[in-house]
Amino acid sequence: xxxxxxxxxxxxxxxxxxxxxxxxxxxxxxxxxxxxxxxxxxxxxxxxxxxxxxxxxxxxxxxxxxxxxxxxxxxxxxxxxxxxxxxxxxxxxxxxxxxxxxxxxxxxxxxxxxxxxxxxxxxxxxxxxxxxxxxxxxxxxxxxxxxxxxxxxxxxxxxxxxxxxxxxxxxxxxxxxxxxxxxxxxxxxxx
Amino acid sequence: xxxxxxxxxxxxxxxxxxxxxxxxxxxxxxxxxxxxxxxxxxxxxxxxxxxxxxxxxxxxxxxxxxxxxxxxxxxxxxxxxxxxxxxxxxxxxxxxxxxxxxxxxxxxxxxxxxxxxxxxxxxxxxxxxxxxxxxxxxxxxxxxxxxxxxx
Numbered sequence: 001x002x003x004x005x006x007x008x009x010x011x012x013x014x015x016x017x018x019x020x021x022x023x024x025x026x027x028x029x030x031x032x033x034x035x036x037x038x039x040x041x042x043x044x045x046x047x048x049x050x051x052x053x054x055x056x057x058x059x060x061x062x063x064x065x066x067x068x069x070x071x072x073x074x075x076x077x078x079x080x081x082x083x084x085x086x087x088x089x090x091x092x093x094x095x096x097x098x099x100x101x102x103x104x105x106x107x108x109x110x111x112x113x114x115x116x117x118x119x120x121x122x123x124x125x126x127x128x129x130x131x132x133x134x135x136x137x138x139x140x141x142x143x144x145x146x147x148x149x150x151x152x153x154x155x156x157x158x159x160x161x162x163x164x165x166x167x168x169x170x171x172x173x174x175x176x177x178x179x180x181x182x183x184x185x186x187x188x189x190x191x
Numbered sequence: 192x193x194x195x196x197x198x199x200x201x202x203x204x205x206x207x208x209x210x211x212x213x214x215x216x217x218x219x220x221x222x223x224x225x226x227x228x229x230x231x232x233x234x235x236x237x238x239x240x241x242x243x244x245x246x247x248x249x250x251x252x253x254x255x256x257x258x259x260x261x262x263x264x265x266x267x268x269x270x271x272x273x274x275x276x277x278x279x280x281x282x283x284x285x286x287x288x289x290x291x292x293x294x295x296x297x298x299x300x301x302x303x304x305x306x307x308x309x310x311x312x313x314x315x316x317x318x319x320x321x322x323x324x325x326x327x328x329x330x331x332x333x334x335x336x337x338x339x340x341x342x
Binding site: 030039043055056066122123126127141146147173181 | 220225239
């Protein structure tokens with residue numbers, strides 16, 4: 001039986017089948033959800049091994065609650081976004097606590113290098129600034145601008161109201177602008 | 192964190208360039224974030240085959256656990272393996288009960304065939320008029336005979 005033989009079934013339905021012992025459902029969910037979790041984790045952590053560990057952990061949690069999953073109450077993907085982003089946030093916080101100097105490093109780059117800053121380096125600078133935001137602000141900004149999620153979906157992931165999401169995103173962006181002040185010209189924004 | 196820039200609470204993003212001439216405005220930041228998102232999606236590698244195998248291995252292990260748990264939660268109804276006579280035996284007190292019953296039975300038979308002297312078959316009914324039970328029975332029979340003959 002091909003692994004993607006049941007594309008029409010929802011994640012919810014597959015999870016019920018999984019809990020009932022259906023091998024094909026286990027394979028189908030693995031194929032469908034692993035890239036989703038891994039993508040989010042990789043974009044947050046920028047580390048393949050760590051992203052793989054987070055993916056495995058998040059999906060293991062999903063398998064364990066499969067028997068108690070209530071169909072229609074929440075989307076499996078939303079639940080996974082929440083678990084993955086929380087796991088990543090924990091890892092980022094621990095890394096920041098352990099090595100706070102390393103995170104400040106991008107601001108100390110040599111002017112000659114900054115003058116020729118390439119796209120990847122600009123991304124690195126923005127990522128470094130994102131890592132310095134308070135956890136909830138960073139999570140909201142990442143989900144909104146990097147994962148491209150809508151505010152109501154972010155609200156579900158973060159288990160807060162839509163207004164709170166808007167507030168967190170706005171504050172996060174203000175913080176980013178403050179963190180990146182003085183680098184406008186070197187990042188190519190000249191008028 | 193002392194080196195963290197202040198976010199200036201209450202200040203709108205549009206106000207910031209006036210205060211900080213070299214600050215990004217919101218439109219520039221949005222453009223930058225968009226660029227970062229595109230690059231991040233482009234740079235995200237595919238999950239490895241090993242990761243799929245690890246995840247599927249976990250899934251199968253958890254499935255096996257769920258099945259095992261379900262079997263334990265609904266145990267098979269215990270089958271009655273005890274023969275019927277043991278059930279009867281148990282209802283009268285088991286071994287000691289049977290021993291007591293046998294003793295009583297033997298004693299009863301023994302007393303029936305060979306009663307001790309203390310026991311008399313002619314129960315003294317002096318309290319009822321000075322006759323024995325044999326006499327009472329004989330008297331009753333005679334009375335019935337008289338009744339049947341004489342009416």
